[in-house]
Amino acid sequence: MLRNTLAALGLPSKLPNVGTTIFTVMSKLAAETGAINLSQGFPGFDCSPDLVSLVERYLRNGFNQYAPMTGVPALREALAQKTFELYNVAYNPDTEVTVTSGATEAIFAAVTSVVRPGDEVIVLEPAYDSYVPAIELNGGIPVYVTLTPPDYAIDWQSVADKITDKTRLILVNTPHNPTGYVWTRNDLNQLADLVRDRDIWIVSDEVYEHILFDGRAHYSLMTHPELQERTFVVGSFGKTFHITGWKIGYCLAPTALTTEFRKIHQYLTFSTVTPIQYALADYLSEPDHYRQLPDFYQRKRDLFLAGLQNSRFTFTPAQGSFFQTVSYAAVSDEPDYDLAIRLTREIGVASIPVSVFYHRKNDYKILRFCFAKDDAILEEAAARLSRL
Incomplete structure (x- = not known):
């Protein structure tokens, strides 16, 4: 029988606790389901x-x-x-x-x-x-x-x-x-x-x-x-x-x-x-x-958050980066990983569960969304999330 792991070959992994990154998992799921991908941190528009x-x-x-x-x-x-x-x-x-x-x-x-x-x-x-x-x-x-x-x-x-x-x-x-x-x-x-x-x-x-x-x-x-x-x-x-x-x-x-x-x-x-x-x-x-970036991205942050204003999500506007964290504590008591998967499949919006960034998977009921996307995409994503 073919041995297909290093451990089976007598060679322990140097990173035994590392698997496929959450960014790969969520982007793959978004592609498979046709969801709006606000998970992986890459711009949804081209360079100059x-x-x-x-x-x-x-x-x-x-x-x-x-x-x-x-x-x-x-x-x-x-x-x-x-x-x-x-x-x-x-x-x-x-x-x-x-x-x-x-x-x-x-x-x-x-x-x-x-x-x-x-x-x-x-x-x-x-x-x-x-x-x-x-x-x-x-x-x-x-x-x-x-x-x-x-x-x-x-x-x-x-x-x-x-x-x-x-x-x-x-x-x-x-x-x-x-x-x-x-x-x-x-x-x-x-x-x-x-x-x-x-x-x-x-x-x-x-x-x-x-x-x-x-x-x-x-x-x-x-x-x-x-x-x-x-x-x-x-x-x-x-x-x-x-x-x-x-x-x-x-x-x-x-x-x-x-x-x-x-x-x-x-x-x-x-x-x-x-x-x-x-x-x-x-x-x-x-x-x-590069000097125009703060205004460019702040407008996108504000557009996305305006779309969530009447939702049951709560948030503090991000101070920097092109990510916004959002609390769903008033929406669901599901683990953040499970909810991120479900929202991708059911409403077509992919996010990143923030627990994956903690070594003990601390779950504060927070999802991370990337707002480096075209305005129409952000508006549609916020509308879908607001319907929860």
Whole structure:
């Protein structure tokens, strides 16, 4: 009889608790049932035709061989310039800026750079599902701090209580997926107080840095001098320019951290697709391409929430990201996973149950919806949900 698992072959899985991601499950179910897919976090509209034209120009003019391992110089320089103009923080494009094959690769390389077997890594949950596998594959031990609705603000005393002599890394995310929480200046100061005089590093996932609402500012960890010197700041063009399928991310970090980061990166993907890097370097020369995002996405958030206003769902408007969490406690007492499946099949709207972002599957009766979709889609989804 054919043995079809590693365990049956005498080789235990490195990730025994990991199966198919919820994003794959829900998107597949949405496709099978013809449901509106507000589950997986990708825009339901195309990128700028101007950006496509730039890629085509470089494709047709011979920019089709390996890029430098660190990223093409033009893009690294453009990223350093953009970062300085936005945050008044200077990164050397030669030694402190690295282009990666998506933010997930950057997060993995950053974690691998500093985490050794037995090291503890603090994770603020609900957390994006790539964080913990990256920790565990490097022999690290995830230590969880639980954030709770309705605001998901960070209890910094709880973080302090989890720090030990074995703590090596803290993984943070702002604006936050899945909750939409946006860090404040006080959050940065509290974190700095905790890591001061300790050998603790930070990976800051900031892929939604340009998607903030109601006049909020993005307080990148790089803007705090004490944090900047120990932080890998991870960004992505996918969320910013509606090109998630291109998988282009980057990491900004001080020279010593970048040196170790690049040692890992070169053996993960070595380099990232060349013509797209050149196109993005050109596209970044016009700041309006990312400065207009807050208004663009706030209108979509507000449109979706207006459609739910007379429903039995309750919510606090997301502070950032393109996700909205919604409580269904007044609608049903079903487990959130079961309800997400049922709503996909019965009313044709797919969402993500927020319990999947907690290691103990904490069920606060919350669903996450992605509102990065065309207006007509959002209106129809809200109408279907409101009929419950």
